[in-house]
Amino acid sequence: MHRVLLLDDDEQLGPPLTVYCQRFELALAQSLRPDEGLARLRTEHFDAVILDVMLPGMDGFEVCRTLRKESDIPIIMLTARGDVMDRVVGLELGADDYLPKPFEPRELVARVQTMLRRRHGQNGPPVMVTAGEPSVLSFEGLTLDAARRSVLRQGQAVELTGTEFELLHLLARESGRVFSRDDILTQLRGHDAELYTRAVDIVVSRLRKKLEPLDCIKTLRNAGYTLALRRLSP
Structure with missing residues (x-):
């Protein structure tokens, strides 16, 4: 059973949400204070955080x-409904997703399950690849291993969040193809939500910074994004 930490000072939120999450094989624990939550995350094993x-x-x-x-x-991240800047800032700081309050518990569970599927691939099933597609994709200065969910930039390991890895892998599988923001959202999210177009831009920006000094993700104005690296033969 996956363990999830809820870091929220609303004492009334945790108990019913804990019971609800159990129906989906999620063990929810709550911390009311940031210092307590950070201490637990450093000393206990959790698979995800609701913040x-x-x-x-x-x-x-x-x-x-x-x-x-x-x-x-x-x-x-749980944000105030209608507060777009909270969501933007959260994504820029490295959050994988956001959900406005008040929320439906089933939607929260669905978002957590999506994050866990991405995360689970790091120590379990690999990213789905099509028949005949190599697990390892090699480019000039960049290597992706879908089975291990690992990335090497000029020989050095790069730590990516699940969302960042999924985006990079999507671009790498068809390097040179231009993916529109809608293409990326359909592939990575699978459902509609406000601000997602902006979210793509933010995740791309985060990814670019982590891949520096490589200049590999190109923006085509009014079209989308593409991975512009020469692919090496297997």
């Missing part, structure tokens, strides 16, 4: 920033 933006003492953005310095654990 509220509004927290006492240290807001969710600072918690997310701290976590990203220490871990690539999947993070979904």
Whole structure:
């Protein structure tokens, strides 16, 4: 059973959500304070974090920033409904997804399950590849291993979140093809939500920074993104 930490100071939220999550093989634990939550994440094993933006003492953005310095654990941020900037900032800091409050528990569980499927591939089933497609994709300065979910940039390992890896793998599978934002959303998300077009831009920006000094993800104005590296023969 996957363990999920809910970091939210609403004492009324945790108990019913814990019971609900059990129906989907998710063991939910709650921390009410940022310091307590960070301490538990450092000493206990959790598979994902549900992180509220509004927290006492240290807001969710600072918690997310701290976590990203220490871990690539999947993070979904709970934001105020209608507060677009909260979602943008959360994604820019490295959150994998966001959900406005108030939310339906089933949608939250669905988002968590999606993050866990991506994460699970790092130590379990590999990313799905089509018949005949190699697991390892090699380019000038860049290597992706779908089975291990690993990336080497000029021989050095690069730590990516699940969303970042999925995006890079999508571009690498058909290097040279231009993927529109809608293409990327359909492949990675599989469902509609507001701000997702902006989310693609943010994840691409994060990915570019991690792949520097390689300049491999190109933007084609009004068209989308493409991986512009020469692929090496297997």
